[in-house]
Amino acid sequence: MGKVEIVLNSLPMSGGDGPNSYSKNSHLQRRSASLLKETINKLITEKLDAKTLICDSNTIRIADLGCATGPNTFFLVQDIIKSVETTLEPNSTKPEFLVFFNDLTNNDFNTLFTSLPQDRSYFAVGVPGSFYGRVLPQSSVHIVVTLAATHWLSSVPYELLDKSSKAWNKGKVHYSNAAEEVVKAYEDQFGRDMERFLEARAQEIVSGGLLVVGMCGIPEGMPFSNLADGIMYTSMADVLIQMQSQGLISEEQVDSFNIPIYSASPEEVAALVEKNGCFTVESMELMDPAAWLKRPMDVEDVSQWMVCIKATMGSLFINHFGDHLLDDIFDRLTDRLVGLTDKVESSYREKVMLFFALKRK
Numbered sequence: 001m002g003k004v005e006i007v008l009n010s011l012p013m014s015g016g017d018g019p020n021s022y023s024k025n026s027h028l029q030r031r032s033a034s035l036l037k038e039t040i041n042k043l044i045t046e047k048l049d050a051k052t053l054i055c056d057s058n059t060i061r062i063a064d065l066g067c068a069t070g071p072n073t074f075f076l077v078q079d080i081i082k083s084v085e086t087t088l089e090p091n092s093t094k095p096e097f098l099v100f101f102n103d104l105t106n107n108d109f110n111t112l113f114t115s116l117p118q119d120r121s122y123f124a125v126g127v128p129g130s131f132y133g134r135v136l137p138q139s140s141v142h143i144v145v146t147l148a149a150t151h152w153l154s155s156v157p158y159e160l161l162d163k164s165s166k167a168w169n170k171g172k173v174h175y176s177n178a179a180e181e182v183v184k185a186y187e188d189q190f191g192r193d194m195e196r197f198l199e200a201r202a203q204e205i206v207s208g209g210l211l212v213v214g215m216c217g218i219p220e221g222m223p224f225s226n227l228a229d230g231i232m233y234t235s236m237a238d239v240l241i242q243m244q245s246q247g248l249i250s251e252e253q254v255d256s257f258n259i260p261i262y263s264a265s266p267e268e269v270a271a272l273v274e275k276n277g278c279f280t281v282e283s284m285e286l287m288d289p290a291a292w293l294k295r296p297m298d299v300e301d302v303s304q305w306m307v308c309i310k311a312t313m314g315s316l317f318i319n320h321f322g323d324h325l326l327d328d329i330f331d332r333l334t335d336r337l338v339g340l341t342d343k344v345e346s347s348y349r350e351k352v353m354l355f356f357a358l359k360r361k
Contacts, residue, residue, distance in 0.1 A: 035287065036147070036214055036355060037079050043357050044083040044143070047282050048210055051088065053142050054095045060084055061141045062122075063100040063204075065131040066149025069111045073101060074120075080143060081121060097122035102135050104128065130154060132196045136204040144201055144211045151216035153260035154193050157185035160258050170255045171241060174233035175262075176224045183224075190262040194272045202278035205360040211279065217286050217354025220265040227352060228344045232309070232337060233259060239332045248328070249321055257320050259313070269356055279358035286351035297345040299338050306334040 044050075054060055062080055067073040077099050085094070101112060105128040116124055129135040131146065132154045159167035160182065167181040175186045201211050216229070224230045240254045266284045273279055310330045317326055337344060 035289070035353075039283070039355065040080065040145070040212055040357075041083040041086075043210065043212065043282060044080065045087050047357070047359055048084070048087065048143070049208055050084050050095070050142075051092070053206060053208055058093060059096045059098055060143070061098045061100070063102060063127070063136060063141045063144045065102045065135070065144060065146040066152075067101040067103050067107075067112065069108045070115045072147075073112075074115075074117055076145060076147065077122065078117075078120070080145065084143075098125065099123070100125050100127045100136060100141065102127040102129065102131060104130060131200065132193050134200045134203060138203055139206045141204055142206055142209045144205055144209070146212075147214040149215065150194070150197060150213055151261050151263060153186070153189050153262055154196075155189070156258045156260050157189040159185040161256065168255075169258055171237060172233075173237045173240065173257055174224075174230075174259045176227075176230035176233045186262050187268075189260075190264055190268075191272065194264075194269065195276070198272060198276040198279070202276060202360065207360050209360045210282070211358040211360070213357070214353060214355050216261065216263040217352055218263040218265055219286060219349075219351055220267045222349070224263060226347060226349065227263075228348050229263070229352075231340060231344055231347055232333075235333055235336045235340070239329060239336060242332070243325070243329070248325065253321060259316070263352070264354060266354060266356070269354065273356075273358060278361055280361060281356065282359050283355065283357040285355055287353045287355050288350040289353035297341060297348065299341055302337050302341050302344060303334055306330060306337065 050060065060081075062077060064073045064077060081097050084097075088094070099122045101109075101124060103109070103112075107128070109126050109128070113124070113126065127135050131149070157167065159165045160169045162168060165181070166179065167185045169175075169178055169182050172178050172182070175183045205211060218224060218227065225234070236259075237254075240249065240257065243249050244251055244254050266286060270281060270284055273281055310326070314326055314330075317329055321329065
């Protein structure tokens with residue numbers, strides 16, 4: 001395999017705390033994560049033997065991989081700490097908590113640490129680096145959590161960047177509605193990435209520790225084009241082709257742009273966990289990331305969805321097309337999807353958030 005175009009430098013969430021920042025526009029992710037609160041609490045109380053794990057140092061070490069800029073990571077960490085504390089005997093010595101906040105090297109750690117809660121009950125450490133490799137010392141953490149991050153691939157599959165390949169993804173930005181070879185390239189890239197992710201965590205997590213993951217998922221065998229996100233990626237391609245026809249961007253820019261996101265099925269992940277051999281599966285299920293939405297999706301919901309997508313993916317577009325076109329691209333995309341609200345609503349599938357929890361053997 002030749003040198004792959006690494007997209008890591010394009011992936012950080014929009015920094016700062018301005019109106020377009022991730023910290024101000026990640027409420028949909030927060031709502032989805034809040035649905036996992038009870039599930040994670042149950043896991044920790046039933047599966048984590050905190051008393052045994054802290055007997056050496058009286059310190060519980062927690063890592064959030066792909067923490068972005070807050071505030072979601074702070075809510076998550078506090079919930080985990082509360083869950084751990086409920087497992088301890090009432091009169092026992094309270095452990096100290098050390099939290100590792102990890103994200104890519106050019107994540108906006110300044111905003112993250114500026115907004116750390118003043119009344120937090122833990123010590124905080126920043127850990128820059130890709131979680132597709134080691135980011136922590138051997139057997140150093142008790143609980144590792146990563147939400148809305150592992151569906152991001154470490155790179156665009158190399159076949160998509162080769163014009164002579166059957167996976168050359170001309171006129172599209174994703175594997176939704178793409179050729180079989182494109183789907184396979186994404187699937188293989190995810191497999192390689194998740195293998196590396198599990199290998200790294202197996203070294204970092206202590207025996208008896210937990211790995212908790214929430215990411216984009218899909219029922220086995222379902223075409224991605226059946227999902228609301230599939231409509232979004234198809235609409236993205238339509239917008240870019242329209243802008244190409246107007247001379248705003250080149251054909252080469254459109255054809256070489258691909259979103260490095262993959263939705264895995266529980267069966268895919270379970271097979272990779274089994275291959276790794278270092279973990280037992282404590283939980284593996286598809287959940288509804290929008291269970292909080294108790295009514296049909298409307299135009300305002302679609303607009304808010306696009307605000308979050310822009311804060312999440314904006315840097316990817318800026319890196320490829322330039323920052324002068326970002327607002328235009330997302331204004332057009334929002335208009336197009338608002339016009340497809342009924343289609344987006346009817347294509348929505350409940351089970352599209354994959355949650356799994358593993359215990360280190």
